[in-house]
Amino acid sequence: MAGVSTKEIKSRIRSMESTKQITKAMEMVAASKLRRAQMKITESRPYFEIILSTIQDIVRSTGDESLPYLLPAKTTGRVAYVVIAGDRGLAGGYNSNILKYCYQEMKGKDAAVLPIGKKAVEFFHARGTDLISDDYDEAENVSVGDCFTISKQLCRAYLRGEYDKIYLGFTRFVSVLSQQPVFLQLLPLEEAILQGENTETPKDHDILYEPDPVSVYRAMVPEYLGGILYGALCESRASEQAARRTAMDSATQNAEDMIADLSLKFNQARQAAITQEITEIVAGS
Numbered sequence: 001m002a003g004v005s006t007k008e009i010k011s012r013i014r015s016m017e018s019t020k021q022i023t024k025a026m027e028m029v030a031a032s033k034l035r036r037a038q039m040k041i042t043e044s045r046p047y048f049e050i051i052l053s054t055i056q057d058i059v060r061s062t063g064d065e066s067l068p069y070l071l072p073a074k075t076t077g078r079v080a081y082v083v084i085a086g087d088r089g090l091a092g093g094y095n096s097n098i099l100k101y102c103y104q105e106m107k108g109k110d111a112a113v114l115p116i117g118k119k120a121v122e123f124f125h126a127r128g129t130d131l132i133s134d135d136y137d138e139a140e141n142v143s144v145g146d147c148f149t150i151s152k153q154l155c156r157a158y159l160r161g162e163y164d165k166i167y168l169g170f171t172r173f174v175s176v177l178s179q180q181p182v183f184l185q186l187l188p189l190e191e192a193i194l195q196g197e198n199t200e201t202p203k204d205h206d207i208l209y210e211p212d213p214v215s216v217y218r219a220m221v222p223e224y225l226g227g228i229l230y231g232a233l234c235e236s237r238a239s240e241q242a243a244r245r246t247a248m249d250s251a252t253q254n255a256e257d258m259i260a261d262l263s264l265k266f267n268q269a270r271q272a273a274i275t276q277e278i279t280e281i282v283a284g285s
Helices: 006-062 094-106 118-126 144-159 213-284
Strands: 078-084 110-116 165-175 178-187
Touching: 006 165, 006 213, 078 094, 078 118, 078 144, 078 213, 094 118, 094 165, 094 178, 094 213, 110 118, 144 178, 144 213, 165 213, 178 213
Parallel strands: 078 110, 078 165
Antiparallel strands: 165 178
């Protein structure tokens, strides 16, 4: 700070105080949005757990391994990815972590991507990736209805044999301080999901499916996958807000440290100026 006047230091302090107010406000907004996102995660689970339990029951009761969505309709070698990222930055490594993670997984594969969120659309556009659709460039505005639309679109493409596998890439919300990029296989349905024991199905009586179990199964799989997409969207939103809250808290702390450092330098510069003036007065007398 040698040669910097007290006026310049005061200007920098005011600038840092303004920055601190902005980052503090963004932290509070992110904390509020995070609470709402966490509530949506909790509220969305029961309905889709019941759908999964029904699918599991049909697969177990029929014992038919040739049911739709269990095996690829054709073997084309083509893979589809749904990738969820955010619409804005200032969220630490949230966007870059999930996008780099997914892009690394796609290398060397004949891949098509359905990006959700402005950052995801921009990322894959810039790399010339084949996009299934770029209609969902505002992740914040994607509704549960949109998730079901995407699910049905992907299921139709899968049954036509356009893709061998369909994956979902999103950020799992672990805690406010921890968010984890993950990949989930949507289709074909994995054996671990179909044979899972974490959902309860009635054991004491037979269930009658109308018009028949396979028809119900065909109708419910897209609903189930739509629920998975919506749950992943809620997890990603919570992760984004948690990452932004942490980043803004860190930025606020840095601003406070810089203000304290600048205040110390301001006092030192003012004291040096006063000392200089006294020295000149004494020398003149």
